[in-house]
Amino acid sequence: MIPAWTNDVLRYMLEQGLVNTLKIAAVALVGSVVVGVTLGTLLTIKFLPLRAVIRAYIEVWRGLPILVTIFIIYFALPAVSLSLRFDALTGAAIGLILWGSAQVAEATRGAVQSIPREQHEAASALGFGWVGRHAFVIMPQALRRLLPPLVSLLVNIIQNTTIAQVIGVNELLESGERSIERLNAPPPIGLGEIHSFEILATVMLIFFCISFPLTRLAAYLEKRLT
Amino acid sequence: MRRLVIVLVVTALAGVTIAAWGAVASARDAGPTQAKVKLPPLPANIKERKRWQIAVKCDTPPFGYIGARSQNAGFDVEIARWFARFAFGKPNRVTMSCVTTPAREPALTGERVDLVIATFTYNTDRETRIDFSRAYYKATGRLLVRNNSSIRSLADLPGKTIATTSGSVYERWVKNCHKDTKLIVTDGFTNAQLAFRDGRADALMFDDTILLGIAVTDPALKLTDDLFLAQPYGIGIKQGNVALKRWVDAALALMKKRDLFFPILKNTVPPRQVAPFSKNILRPNQNFAYNQGDITTVCS
């Protein structure tokens, strides 16, 4: 006995809401990894000014709530300079990348520093320079150790895309909210019925179905690699 | 002599054909309305772009919401489509972006959109930062209570709890003028209605357009007789854009003259409410203007 309204609502939520959620998550993940691994590796270089700047970046974007970061990117930047305006989706992705890259940078630093000194020494003995050493010996091992936290990061990013709802991005949660408002309006627009419980429960279920396998994967990788 | 006649006839025929083709083309492009609309010139950047960028609500039926087929719909959205027809001949020459209540002003000051048509209530404070078009929809605040409620008017409010949406004029008005009334503010109207329905709040405060629909369909609820916060909606325009304001005001005047708001109303509210709400829209013999000042501070 599935009511008739669920068809359109589900289609809207999956085709637009979920798609936007995954889009933002994908961009944020790639951006976080690229920026984060770079910064994390640079953080291991013993050059104090560089380390200080990167450390400041990490502490700021990890210290601020993601909601505040996204608000700053979306509302405060355009007030400083009109050329700094982004649409809601881009703004949300940038906010998530700032936070995610700080997390990845910290994890990368830990992973790179956990590679024993002997590896560095052996690589130098074989004639590798700093770049070659890191590119061919250190980073492959460090990146393997990064894999479990990266999968956890993906789960966190996917769930944190819901924060974009407050600036109006049509991700999964917002698409559910818009459907609730439409259904509540009297005919001819909607049904005049409130279905927030069902729709919210569906949103939770969809997120659970996406996150649970990934969390299991992270746990499995963690066991395999330690 | 014969050659001259032939040349003249061919030219005349060609001229007539071209004129006819032109008339048919412009009639086709203009859509469901007359081909010629006399409006002031559009600002150059919009004209070049050949598209409007208009911000609307996407979670506030009946003004701006997402329809069953995932399309933008609502009273404000229809106005945006008419603007597209007037300016560019086709109703789809508009890119609609969704805005939340606090994002409406920054959308204009940050030049994200040309216009904001999103239940934007006028007040003189906002007028210092953006421009408003002429009034286009007269909204009034009403109070919804249960039939057996001890609240019979605004005077009975002290000590009670009211539900309304966050960021609305109602929230500010209650905080300014009814300090001894408790407020539950929610994200979106449905949640406020839920708070009222579940007994968390004793009364629901919102626009007449939406509350009347609920009062009419639910016999256990009624509206008090109070009418307050009667402040029309306006279309938000970036401050100083005189050419655009002139165009928008002229377009609204044109829609008023042709009674175009009435069919929009009929598509948005239930049939029984068309008659009472036809007083809220611009019609050939109906006009309304803004009340000056900030009504959220007027406490009488």
Add this chain to the structure above:
Amino acid sequence: MTALLALDFTFLSDTWSFVETNFDELLAALRRTLQVSAIAIAGAFVIGLVLGAARAHRIPVVSQVAAVYVEIIRNTPILVQIFFLYYGLPQIDIFLDAYTVAWLAVMLWGGAFNTENFRAGFEAVPDRLREAGFALGFRPVANFLNVTLPVGGRIALPSSINTYISVVKNTSLMYVISYPELTTTVLQIQALTLETVEAFTVLALSYLIIVWTMSALIRLLESHLALPEAFK
């Protein structure tokens, strides 16, 4: 050059006057943020400790229920959990006000993550230490209290601290239920006066100061509580 310097100084004085004008509201908002965080952290500690111990020792029923709780909280967004508590529960006749949802939501969230932190900590206690405890004549509960808890709790310290700091940051999400903590209050003021840059500077600085102070205090605590090498 002097124009740039002048710009910087007006920005600083504008920010200061923003704080001065709204001092009472901002102070109350800060108090609420800290109050909600404190309650949530305390609750998350207790939940994590109890359920983490149950999971580590595979206590029947409690262990499974805890697992379900942890998996649901960890695999759904906290924003949806907040919506559910505030807007969804009334449908089954449970009405919570904004303050209750504020501390409850972050407490449940923090408790779930903390359960995993403590479980990992307790399971990482070397077997030889626990066996030593039994050899000394401790019964299981006493063994837990005297051996597993002190050592496992310290192993779990870094990850639980991360969770507590995240709890503080997540109180900002109470914006969506309009609970007047820091983020909600600053944004409400900003919506009325449009002093965007000043408002967000104050907001960002407030959170950074809170989080950095917490981290610094905790790093002090960590060095006092560090496990000697023999215990690892």
